[in-house]
Amino acid sequence: MFYKDWWNCSSFAVYYKTWNILVHDWLYTYIFKDAWESGLGRKFKALPTILVFLVSSIFHEYMLCISFHFFFPAVLVLFGIFGFVFVFIGNRKKTTPVGNVLFWMAMMSGTGIIVAAYSMEVYARINCPVMEKSLRSFFIPRNIACNAIRFQWN
Structure with a gap:
């Protein structure tokens, strides 16, 4: 079995398990x-969960770095931090229609934020090239560091 019915989840805790x-x-x-x-885990009960989210978000970010050829920590922040927080919000055992609606709203808005953030970074990397290829240019987000891009409203 590869997955269960994750689309019926009412919380992120259940979603991450299914x-x-x-x-x-x-x-x-x-x-x-x-x-x-x-x-x-016996001393700090949340530490094993923090480690799971940290390892998983770093691996996801690594795969995106390989795919896009640049580092942009949107998934690391959204999945690693907010995903961890959402695990502890909401009822884990009861399935409610309100929980499912909130789950889907969070999934859609999170996906939209990630797509928009990576699109802006790709746009900035195309329109604000650097002369030298260095490790610093790989890690610094260009949509923040580039002063040459000006968005004009016509």
């Missing part, structure tokens, strides 16, 4: 469970 069973099981077995059994 959207990709293979990834969830791997993260649970090798990150969460190992962190818990090492003693970190």
Whole structure:
């Protein structure tokens, strides 16, 4: 089984467990469970969950860096920080229509923010090229650092 009915979720906690069973099981077995059994989870109960989100968001960001040939931490921030916060918001056990509507609104707005942010960065990288290729130009977002791009309203 690759996934369960994630589209019926009423919270992000349930969504993260059902959207990709293979990834969830791997993260649970090798990150969460190992962190818990090492003693970190007994002292700080949220630490294994933080590690799971950190590892997963870094891996997702790494895949986007390879695909786009630049680093832009939109997924790292939205998934790693807000995704972690959303896990603890809402009721995890009851499925309610209101929870499902809020889940879908968050999914659509989050996807829209990510697509818009990466589109703006691609636009900035095309229209504000740098002369030298360096590690710094790979990591610094060009839509913030470039002063040559001016948006004109006609």
